[in-house]
Amino acid sequence: MSGLFITFEGGDGAGKSTQAELLDAWFEERGYEVVRTCEPGGTRLGSALRSLLLHGTVGEGFDEVGAVDPRAEALLYAADRAQHVANVVRPALERGAVVVQDRYIDSSLAYQGAGRVLDIAEVRRISDWAAQGLWPHLTVLLDLDPDTAAARRRARGGTSDRLESEADEFHRAVRSGFLALAQADPDRHLVLDASEAVDELHTAILASVAPLVSNAG
Numbered sequence: 001m002s003g004l005f006i007t008f009e010g011g012d013g014a015g016k017s018t019q020a021e022l023l024d025a026w027f028e029e030r031g032y033e034v035v036r037t038c039e040p041g042g043t044r045l046g047s048a049l050r051s052l053l054l055h056g057t058v059g060e061g062f063d064e065v066g067a068v069d070p071r072a073e074a075l076l077y078a079a080d081r082a083q084h085v086a087n088v089v090r091p092a093l094e095r096g097a098v099v100v101q102d103r104y105i106d107s108s109l110a111y112q113g114a115g116r117v118l119d120i121a122e123v124r125r126i127s128d129w130a131a132q133g134l135w136p137h138l139t140v141l142l143d144l145d146p147d148t149a150a151a152r153r154r155a156r157g158g159t160s161d162r163l164e165s166e167a168d169e170f171h172r173a174v175r176s177g178f179l180a181l182a183q184a185d186p187d188r189h190l191v192l193d194a195s196e197a198v199d200e201l202h203t204a205i206l207a208s209v210a211p212l213v214s215n216a217g
């Protein structure tokens with residue numbers, strides 16, 4: 001596979017989308033084909049699963065699903081991932097594109113593993129199976145204190161989704177989960193303090209991305 005696969009991870013409100021968009025623009029200015037995508041979502045099936053997972057419904061006229069069992073939740077995220085990798089990510093990488101993605105397997109390990117307290121090794125096995133063993137070349141972890149992240153989300157306005165509405169304790173466990181994953185696999189991770197300025201974060205990300213760009217094109 002000749003493309004380049006970069007994922008952004010971190011708690012809700014850490015600024016992943018902003019940095020992913022800046023990186024997407026940086027590659028496009030240099031003439032690369034960039035596929036900017038996200039999980040959950042990124043396919044039609046994924047959009048329906050995203051609605052179910054974040055809002056408990058697939059739309060008007062569909063009764064709210066109520067509480068979702070943690071294992072069911074883990075499988076739904078894995079189903080989204082299987083569809084997305086098979087239909088979007090792998091084909092893009094095979095034609096040499098750069099895939100810049102919000103969230104991937106680490107989110108399942110941090111949210112369903114550390115957050116919902118499922119066995120992380122089991123969640124990893126399910127996700128790895130769903131993704132047919134595809135891992136990113138680089139994962140940028142935007143680390144942010146959950147209180148600051150919650151304040152950012154409040155300032156942004158709008159309603160909170162199911163995960164965002166979880167207790168502080170859940171968000172703290174997710175943060176620790178992400179940091180533990182980065183520590184266990186430092187070669188794949190770039191960990192940044194997400195309270196830094198947007199342009200400083202972008203510069204730091206480019207410093208890690210530049211040595212990888214010969215992968216794509």
Ligand code: TMP
Nearest residue numbers: 012039040077103104107108111163164
């Ligand atoms: P976001 O797209 O706004 O970041 O929202 C996605 C939410 O889904 C976020 O709260 C994290 C959560 N999530 C999981 O719990 N497990 C996963 O595997 C993924 C990809 C996301």
